[in-house]
Amino acid sequence: MAKANPAAGWAYATPTALFVLVFFVLPILLVGRMSVSDWGLFAGNRGWNAPENFTDALENRLFWPAVWFTVKYTVVTTVILLGLALGLALLVQESSRWTSFLRTSFLVPSALGLASASLLFYALYSPQASPFPGQISFLGTPWSALWSTVALIVWRFAGFYMLLLLVGLHSIPGDVYEAARLDGASRGQTFRHVTLPLLRPSLALCTILCVTGSLLAFDQFYILTKGGPDNSTVTIVQLVYNVAFQGQNNLGRAAALSIVVLAALLIVNVLQFRGLRGKES
């Protein structure tokens, strides 16, 4: 039987293997090599310089502010987004004509690309084109720039996370609710002691997706705030981009910085998996 035919198996796996080798494994090795080399955007490789890139990257005056801002943005976005998504999911969990209209309205923004959504809000927030009355400064201060971006992200992603949580809600068997009702549980008690614990796997998935996505935020800040005002909204990925392609043009330093990001992301995800699984057992 073909199942035991390794040659045929490898033949079918070859395209995947080539893709993974050329566009994933090689770049990973190359980024490691670049991070310990003096590597200019135009000049190319000018020899080893370890560990200069790493020390330079960590001493960059924007590094710690970018880390702090990225973490702050991630916490704010995750809390608001998941809270709202859970509320929306509870609102539309029964099916009727009206709730299916609501689901569609909440989901339509998820069809847009993040860059398109950011451009839309860029016009929406602009003093000239904005439909809002008065002169509200949406992007003028660090505080308003953060919250305006969070509003954009919540608008774009709330429907998507609502859908994921809706899947979780629908997988809770009806007889569990029936049992809670017979025991005389109130609506609040049912939510706290039945819905939330049973929804934990879906909430965990949403948390991991949302935290990872927010830590790597780029498009929304690149388009909406350009990191401003006064570099107050520079995220860590934006810093990598700026070091590599704007100003410093130093690919070696950017490679070192992006390896730091990769390591931090791996640690955060291991901790999240541990924490979320730990609670389950």
Added chain:
Amino acid sequence: MSRLLIRTPQVVLTGGLAIVFLFPLVWASLASVSPQAGTRQSDGWGFGNYATLATYQAGIGQYILNSTAISLLTVAFTLFASVTGGYAFANFRFPGRNALFLVTLAILMVPYATLLIPLYVLLNSLGLQNSLVGLALVLSMFQLPFATFMMRISFEAVPDELREAALIDGCGSFRALLRVLLPAAKPGLVTVGLFAFLAAWNDFITPLVLISDSDKMPLPLAVANLRGQVMGIVDYGATEAGVVVLALPCVVLFLALQRHYVRGFMSGALKG
């Protein structure tokens, strides 16, 4: 009637929420055709802002063409690699099978930025710098973890007897794939293709890093650049029109396939 009255506050509240979510899209569509100072559409309603887009640098036609080419190439590469790869992982035993599958999934764990810096250098040395094909290959690689996983489980869900019957009838393993497995895995194919198309159409940071030639830019990059067009004064009318052009295909695709998309999610839950 009394039931209706009880439900009224809830309908008002949820209706208000729906309006909040729909408002930006409706506003952008209306604003793109409404009169506005500082744009080509300064008096009366009309399509002046779209005319600005049509004549911007290489012309919106060129950018739509670029984006379409990138998206279709990405769909083709992704489907080819994930169908063959999914088949290998689902139906064959070979040394290195699990390792290769895990490495493919590991793509998900690495940030775009970490990969794009070496890819910028690597594509240069492969002669693929500034090329739509190079960009589509990179975008396909980012799609591979989801696509390969999806095709693998789609093929695994096809009953073994079907494929074995085809093999006994004298089909080679390739004809069994074409005749039996692909038709049975159609929903998986549609999902993979759709995701690849939307991801490629909307991706921003990958072309930002890999494409420097303004004639080869995809639509999101072109619309983002358009903002600083004339002496740093932003033409918001043209931006709004650009957003409509960018969003329209995605919203139409979403509404057309919504049933399929939402149900796909839900049925996944029932199985899990």
